[in-house]
Amino acid sequence: MRGPVPRQFLVVRNKPVLVYTLEAFQRAVAVEDIIVVSLPEWTGIVEQYVKDCGLTKVRSVIPGGASGFDSIPCGLHYLEEQYSPEDIILIHDGVRPLLTEEVINANIAGVEKYGNAVTVVPATEALLHTDDGESSSRVVERSHIMRTQTPQSLRLCELSLIHRQADEMGIHDSVATCTLLIETGHVVHAVAGDNSNFKLTSPEDVALFEAYLDAKGMS
Numbered sequence: 001m002r003g004p005v006p007r008q009f010l011v012v013r014n015k016p017v018l019v020y021t022l023e024a025f026q027r028a029v030a031v032e033d034i035i036v037v038s039l040p041e042w043t044g045i046v047e048q049y050v051k052d053c054g055l056t057k058v059r060s061v062i063p064g065g066a067s068g069f070d071s072i073p074c075g076l077h078y079l080e081e082q083y084s085p086e087d088i089i090l091i092h093d094g095v096r097p098l099l100t101e102e103v104i105n106a107n108i109a110g111v112e113k114y115g116n117a118v119t120v121v122p123a124t125e126a127l128l129h130t131d132d133g134e135s136s137s138r139v140v141e142r143s144h145i146m147r148t149q150t151p152q153s154l155r156l157c158e159l160s161l162i163h164r165q166a167d168e169m170g171i172h173d174s175v176a177t178c179t180l181l182i183e184t185g186h187v188v189h190a191v192a193g194d195n196s197n198f199k200l201t202s203p204e205d206v207a208l209f210e211a212y213l214d215a216k217g218m219s
């Protein structure tokens with residue numbers, strides 16, 4: 001976002017982006033507990049939001065690591081201590097505030113049926129492969145492409161397993177849980193996301209988020 005405030009803490013219509021995201025899980029009937037893994041220097045602020053906004057399902061706010069990949073094990077250690085191996089974990093980006101209960105439920109059903117679930121939307125533009133970022137001579141068939149979102153979900157024992165396998169295989173970074181599943185030899189199963197579940201990445205996305213809030217009557 002090119003600003004001093006991390007994008008999950010931007011205040012949009014009087015509420016931080018992260019609170020919109022947490023409220024989506026708070027509202028979802030099937031969600032029992034929420035664990036927040038936060039930038040370490042912001043954990044106190046997150047705890048204050050949790051109190052002020054009545055986010056009663058938040059059980060813990062845990063300091064994360066230097067990247068998303070490093071942060072998941074911080075949450076994982078807590079989960080392994082507090083939950084049972086068969087419990088279903090949905091891993092979500094704090095900067096996807098328009099997550100719906102339908103997508104949450106589809107993830108849970110996907111894990112129950114296939115063992116894991118990755119939220120995806122189809123590619124709707126022409127896709128070109130590039131080696132140099134400037135030119136291309138290869139079309140990528142878009143029907144073969146799934147654009148991933150979050151949640152990305154699996155049972156706790158599977159999450160522990162892929163992080164153990166990553167350690168053994170010397171994998172020290174991966175873009176997301178779905179990429180780590182594939183890199184550690186697993187097949188991932190898609191469930192339908194939706195375009196409103198986009199990730200706030202650039203300043204224009206804030207205007208888009210506000211437009212969705214208006215359209216959904218959420219502001």
Ligand SMILES: C[C@](O)(CO)[C@H](O)COP(=O)(O)O
Pocket residue numbers: 068093147148149150175176177199
């Ligand atoms: C996990 C993710 O949202 C799936 O699309 C995405 O990979 C996150 O990317 P970021 O660069 O960590 O925001």
